[in-house]
Amino acid sequence: MRKIIIVGGGxxxxxxxxxxxxxxxxxxxxxxxxxxxxxxxxxKIATEFVDGFTVDGGPDCFLxxxxxxxRIAKMLDIFDQELPTDDSRKRTYILSRGRLHxxxxxxxxxxxxxxxxxxxxxxFSWPGKIRMGMDLFIKPxxxxxxxIEDETLESFVxxxxxxxxxxxxxEPLVGGVHASDPAKMSLAATFPRLxxxxxxxxxxxxxxxxxxxxxxxxxxxxxxxxxAKPRTFFTSFEGGMQRLTDAMADAAGxxxxxxxxxxxxxxxxxGGWVVDLDDxxxxxxxxxxxxxxxxxxxxxxxxxxxxxxxxLSGITHSSSATVSLAFEESEIGIDxxxxxxxxxxxxxxxxxxxxxxxxxxxxxxxxxxVLVRGFVxxxxxxxxxxESDERLAEIVLGELRDVLGVQGEPLFSKVFRWExxxxxxxxxxxxxxxxxxxxxxxxxxxxxAGGSYRGVGLPNCVESGERAVSKILGEWDITLAEDTEEQKxxx
Ligand SMILES: Cc1cc2nc3c(=O)[nH]c(=O)nc-3n(C[C@H](O)[C@H](O)[C@H](O)COP(=O)(O)OP(=O)(O)OC[C@H]3O[C@@H](n4cnc5c(N)ncnc54)[C@H](O)[C@@H]3O)c2cc1C
Numbered sequence: 001m002r003k004i005i006i007v008g009g010g011x012x013x014x015x016x017x018x019x020x021x022x023x024x025x026x027x028x029x030x031x032x033x034x035x036x037x038x039x040x041x042x043x044k045i046a047t048e049f050v051d052g053f054t055v056d057g058g059p060d061c062f063l064x065x066x067x068x069x070x071r072i073a074k075m076l077d078i079f080d081q082e083l084p085t086d087d088s089r090k091r092t093y094i095l096s097r098g099r100l101h102x103x104x105x106x107x108x109x110x111x112x113x114x115x116x117x118x119x120x121x122x123x124f125s126w127p128g129k130i131r132m133g134m135d136l137f138i139k140p141x142x143x144x145x146x147x148i149e150d151e152t153l154e155s156f157v158x159x160x161x162x163x164x165x166x167x168x169x170x171e172p173l174v175g176g177v178h179a180s181d182p183a184k185m186s187l188a189a190t191f192p193r194l195x196x197x198x199x200x201x202x203x204x205x206x207x208x209x210x211x212x213x214x215x216x217x218x219x220x221x222x223x224x225x226x227x228a229k230p231r232t233f234f235t236s237f238e239g240g241m242q243r244l245t246d247a248m249a250d251a252a253g254x255x256x257x258x259x260x261x262x263x264x265x266x267x268x269x270x271g272g273w274v275v276d277l278d279d280x281x282x283x284x285x286x287x288x289x290x291x292x293x294x295x296x297x298x299x300x301x302x303x304x305x306x307x308x309x310x311x312l313s314g315i316t317h318s319s320s321a322t323v324s325l326a327f328e329e330s331e332i333g334i335d336x337x338x339x340x341x342x343x344x345x346x347x348x349x350x351x352x353x354x355x356x357x358x359x360x361x362x363x364x365x366x367x368x369x370v371l372v373r374g375f376v377x378x379x380x381x382x383x384x385x386x387e388s389d390e391r392l393a394e395i396v397l398g399e400l401r402d403v404l405g406v407q408g409e410p411l412f413s414k415v416f417r418w419e420x421x422x423x424x425x426x427x428x429x430x431x432x433x434x435x436x437x438x439x440x441x442x443x444x445x446x447x448x449a450g451g452s453y454r455g456v457g458l459p460n461c462v463e464s465g466e467r468a469v470s471k472i473l474g475e476w477d478i479t480l481a482e483d484t485e486e487q488k489x490x491x
Contacts, residue, residue, distance in 0.1 A: 261279060
């Protein structure tokens with residue numbers, strides 16, 4: 001049997017393991033062994049249950065429109081456990097000049113697509129609104145030789161919609177999702193669709209208005225089946241996101257997984273690979289998939305290929321923490337009919353954003369109690385990560401009191417730290433990833449996967465893990481019936 005050694009038990013590593021297991025099920029003589037340095041599988045996906053609360057410490061959802069997680073959920077028979085948001089309570093606040101404003105209806109990414117909500121919002125000044133409206137008249141950037149030309153999120157938004165739109169909307173909404181600095185963030189690597197939209201539609205307002213119309217037409221053409229769950233923008237799982245990675249681990253086979261064991265080195269041997277483990281032992285295999293963060297992969301790859309290692313070292317990461325606080329509903333003293341609040345950097349707060357988790361995701365708190373989750377850290381506030389868990393909980397509580405008016409004392413707090421947890425897709429990211437992929441493509445039995453490369457979103461990570469397996473199986477002339485061209489494309 002040919003054995004693939006998978007390093008890293010996050011969603012990308014588990015997606016790889018599950019794909020190898022499916023190949024074995026179809027009769028291919030392949031298997032895997034997976035090493036994860038933490039005692040728990042799932043990587044950034046971490047759900048804990050505290051006194052009847054379901055607390056997600058990392059991702060709490062995935063983007064519904066991307067198919068990979070749904071596909072896996074169907075295969076795992078947990079599709080019926082997918083959890084849409086409770087859109088009857090959908091409302092997002094943005095803090096602006098110390099006051100809470102509703103995110104105006106019709107705003108898509110950072111483009112207004114409905115006139116009245118935009119005209120009447122107090123979120124922007126009138127000069128700011130007029131400047132945003134100029135997007136309708138500003139010509140698309142001339143791109144030499146066709147195609148798209150990369151630029152930062154900041155340069156793009158300021159050029160098309162003005163500085164106020166960047167500071168009050170795009171930075172918290174778009175930069176915040178990636179916990180990234182808009183002045184460094186590569187648009188081609190994070191939201192290439194925006195660059196295409198500018199070229200195809202002439203601007204953001206026209207582009208997003210067309211997109212909104214298309215969504216409405218599709219909804220009319222394909223109305224939800226009677227009794228089916230609503231299709232909301234984001235989706236989670238009943239029982240938290242770890243339901244997904246737990247099911248992936250079960251289906252792939254936990255007997256082939258070794259949590260709590262770190263890989264300390266990799267090397268080539270004739271026709272295969274050897275990995276060194278932190279318990280002092282070595283394991284031989286026919287191929288290695290590095291499904292770790294890129295900084296962890298860099299250390300392992302450097303003795304093998306300095307070109308790949310140098311490209312990996314160019315991918316920086318920022319640290320952040322989530323702090324979940326539980327309250328008695330009768331004591332919290334705020335209207336819980338909202339999904340949360342975004343705090344733009346320009347407001348100078350320590351809190352980046354907060355989610356009213358038990359509103360957004362039904363079932364996250366017992367009856368009569370509520371759960372709120374705050375985010376701190378990100379590229380502009382790395383210093384906060386030096387604080388203790390107790391202090392982080394105090395800071396977030398203080399911010400929630402100031403920003404939302406939260407009252408009452410928390411029933412408990414739960415802090416999750418993500419040191420170097422969020423890759424920064426800065427300008428040049430795609431070139432770095434292409435170097436990594438091209439160089440590893442010609443190295444038999446080596447593939448890299450994970451959120452550091454072609455998308456931090458969970459569906460992207462699933463596809464990345466699967467592509468790594470397709471690369472290796474392809475070298476062994478094995479193509480699975482389920483392989484799509486996209487899954488096979490590795491370089
Ligand atoms: C706070 C936060 C919130 C997020 N929210 C969302 C969200 O709502 N929706 C969304 O789609 N995405 C979200 N993301 C992004 C998403 O969580 C990640 O992109 C994704 O989980 C990364 O998965 P991965 O498998 O690539 O990496 P990881 O989950 O980081 O897994 C890599 C694993 O490799 C292990 N490892 C490293 N080195 C070694 C070694 N030497 N030996 C053995 N094991 C090793 C690590 O311990 C880790 O478990 C969020 C991220 C963070 C930090």
